[in-house]
Amino acid sequence: MTLAGVLSRTGIAAAVAVSGVSHAYLYIHGYRHIPTIGTAFLVQASVSLALAALILVGGPAWLRWAAAMLAGGSLVAFGLSRTVGLFGFSERGWQPSPHAALSAVAELLTVGLCAVFLVEGRRARG
Amino acid sequence: MTDAPHTMSRRQLIRHSAWFGAAVGLAVVGGEVISHVAGTADAARVQGRPTLRFAQVSDSHIGFMGKANSNVASSFSQAIDRINNLGYTPDFVIHTGDLTHLATPDQFDQVKQMMTGLGTPHVFTVPGEHDSVDDAGQKYRSAFGAGTRGDGWYSFDIAGVHVIALVNTLNLKKLGRLGVDQLDFVAKDIAALPSDTPIIVFSHIPLFAMYPDWGWGTDDAAQVLSYLRRFSSVTCLNGHVHQIFSKTEGNVTFYSGTTTAYPLPHPGDGPAPKPVTLPAAQLRDALGIREVSYTRGQNALALKERTLQ
Numbered sequence: 001m002t003l004a005g006v007l008s009r010t011g012i013a014a015a016v017a018v019s020g021v022s023h024a025y026l027y028i029h030g031y032r033h034i035p036t037i038g039t040a041f042l043v044q045a046s047v048s049l050a051l052a053a054l055i056l057v058g059g060p061a062w063l064r065w066a067a068a069m070l071a072g073g074s075l076v077a078f079g080l081s082r083t084v085g086l087f088g089f090s091e092r093g094w095q096p097s098p099h100a101a102l103s104a105v106a107e108l109l110t111v112g113l114c115a116v117f118l119v120e121g122r123r124a125r126g
Numbered sequence: 127m128t129d130a131p132h133t134m135s136r137r138q139l140i141r142h143s144a145w146f147g148a149a150v151g152l153a154v155v156g157g158e159v160i161s162h163v164a165g166t167a168d169a170a171r172v173q174g175r176p177t178l179r180f181a182q183v184s185d186s187h188i189g190f191m192g193k194a195n196s197n198v199a200s201s202f203s204q205a206i207d208r209i210n211n212l213g214y215t216p217d218f219v220i221h222t223g224d225l226t227h228l229a230t231p232d233q234f235d236q237v238k239q240m241m242t243g244l245g246t247p248h249v250f251t252v253p254g255e256h257d258s259v260d261d262a263g264q265k266y267r268s269a270f271g272a273g274t275r276g277d278g279w280y281s282f283d284i285a286g287v288h289v290i291a292l293v294n295t296l297n298l299k300k301l302g303r304l305g306v307d308q309l310d311f312v313a314k315d316i317a318a319l320p321s322d323t324p325i326i327v328f329s330h331i332p333l334f335a336m337y338p339d340w341g342w343g344t345d346d347a348a349q350v351l352s353y354l355r356r357f358s359s360v361t362c363l364n365g366h367v368h369q370i371f372s373k374t375e376g377n378v379t380f381y382s383g384t385t386t387a388y389p390l391p392h393p394g395d396g397p398a399p400k401p402v403t404l405p406a407a408q409l410r411d412a413l414g415i416r417e418v419s420y421t422r423g424q425n426a427l428a429l430k431e432r433t434l435q
Binding site for chain 1: 149375424
């Protein structure tokens with residue numbers, strides 16, 4: 001694998017891990033008591049951390065797509081919770097700070113890096 | 127193996143399956159670890175009992191007669207049975223308003239009689255707008271106002287938690303209103319409390335802007351919330367909207383509770399919040415009570431929503 005490939009892999013893994021750790025932190029510090037949202041945070045955190053570890057050790061490309069879909073889904077859920085609500089739950093702005101912003105940036109980065117990976121992969125295959 | 131680009135050899139299939147299995151296994155292990163960390167953070171849970179446990183019931187609307195629930199007294203009885211069969215004795219039960227539908231003396235008598243059946247040392251209430259339809263809450267205060275201040279507001283301390291019960295239904299225009307006297311009461315009431323005191327606030331109408339077009343908000347709530355900003359944990363529980371909803375704003379978490387009488391539409395779903403008629407089985411799922419527990423050292427209260435089934 002090229003240096004660029006290793007860097008891209010490491011970057012995606014790091015971004016996914018940051019999102020997972022943020023969700024795990026919020027789950028432990030109170031969100032687990034919110035119906036449905038608590039379970040969703042636990043699933044998001046555990047799947048993110050698993051994907052981050054496997055992407056880092058060189059797992060196949062579909063792991064990155066899974067990470068991108070998870071990050072995209074998390075961003076959609078974030079948007080819903082700030083607008084129409086999600087499972088009867090809503091929050092305002094970037095609360096809880098700094099974890100909301102941290103997660104959103106990490107998830108945007110995950111989606112962006114995966115898109116770059118896709119474009120580069122297609123270019124390499126000609 | 128052919129040259130076709132999308133076929134997969136058995137070896138590749140096994141390899142991908144192994145990665146998939148690893149992903150699932152790691153996710154399960156990760157979930158277990160996170161749950162375990164969350165569980166051990168809850169030190170008192172290890173000792174088997176939260177510091178404070180209470181139940182919330184709301185919007186019983188005793189006296190309501192309509193298609194949406196032809197027997198609200200029976201539903202409220204089921205709610206009382208549900209609370210009495212939680213498996214423990216709640217430290218108190220709070221009814222967050224609209225005890226009655228039309229605030230008649232008979233309806234107050236009936237709901238008060240029924241609530242004597244609650245297996246708990248203390249029953250607290252706040253009035254809803256249906257409890258003060260024609261007398262600014264006088265009949266409500268005659269029935270439930272003992273020991274309260276002003277127009278029925280009060281506070282108390284229990285298990286290290288400071289509880290404030292507010293009345294925001296008496297000076298209704300469109301939104302709920304607390305008024306200057308009550309705001310003064312809150313400011314003085316909390317002045318001497320350390321900032322790490324957990325605060326629980328009860329009111330009938332939400333203290334957050336859930337849907338102002340339908341009056342689901344309190345126009346001077348920002349003032350009272352500004353007094354509470356310095357506290358690390360503030361939990362506001364309300365009724366009025368007949369549905370479960372939650373929202374966080376900084377250090378404050380708001381939880382709207384469901385009803386024991388009849389559901390209302392989701393915010394903005396239709397022109398007005400009129401009772402929704404559901405098939406019997408669905409109605410039982412929409413009605414319920416709420417268990418709330420607090421464990422010392424934790425910022426958040428734990429909530430469990432229970433249907434009347």
